[in-house]
Amino acid sequence: MSHDLSQLGWDESLASAYRPFDRSDTSAGRVLRADRGVCTVFGATGVGRASLGGAVLLTAAKDPARLPCAGDWVVQRHWPDRRITVEAVLPRRTCLIRRTSDKDSTGQVLAANMDTVAVVEPIHPEPDDARIERLLALAWESGARPLLVLTKADTSADPEAITRQVAEIAPGVPVVAVSARLALGVEQLRSYAGKGRTLALLGRSGAGKSTLVNALAGTPVMPVQQIREGDGKGRHTTAYRNLVLLAGGGAVLDTPGIRGVGLLDTAQGLSRAFADITALAGGCRFDDCRHDAEPGCAVTLAVADGSLAPRRLASWSRLRHEIEVESARQTARLAGAAGHRRRRS
16 A cells, blocks of 8 residues: 655655655655654555664764654665665754753754644643743744644633733744643644644643644544643653654644753744844844843833833843853864864874
């Protein structure tokens, strides 16, 4: 049985990238899940397991971010002994990257080739504005379309009021209130994961991501766990990134719950996530204004007259500082690696 890969987004652009690898013993596929050295891949003949080929391992040794991840389109080689290996990762159109916790300031690829990144935040006990802003910056930087999903809408007496309030810190981003239990907003969310499209879910543990995946799939495909009543938190339900195929085409990508996410090279994403501050900054006297104590600052003036919340500016300043620090660390790491190579040559 042959499967139509266009249901998952395969098109002429991807076919063109695959063409140099096209041989009688190769095929294209999409990674559903990536484990250590092995990928679960969906191809024209169905789902199979593939180990990593030598070329992929060599590339990843120089840059771990080039390892296959959930959502990647890859080239598979089918060997006479029935082995299957991933020989190449096709160029990523979008890529969700967070900073790892190591001191080297490197990045971890969370997902690839998604059309929309949904920041998932529960209404109960209350949405965390700072976390939403941080994750939206990450979503904007991915190159995909950001979406804000407020789960557990059935726990609020007035979810529409909360939706309007939260929308103020997400300029330019659609906000959808969802209740999987009442099937509220599920069909609206499904439109982002239609035929040929991929929706990635990003949020903390207990936000309801796995429950959303099950609602979109129309059947239990991901395990869910109870959360604590007091703070709405729970243990990690999903321990890995998983691309789930939906009936009728399209896919949803579930990610492990994230307690904290570091930003790396996310200046453009920060600018988009704080579009209100970016717009105000155009009126500042100095082009390099840091919106602190500079004269003629339109941003601090907006805070003074009440049109911009002080918390909003403080959040922007905190994230900007973090990005600058991590950018400096990455520059130092790359310079150190280049110096090491010169000394060895």
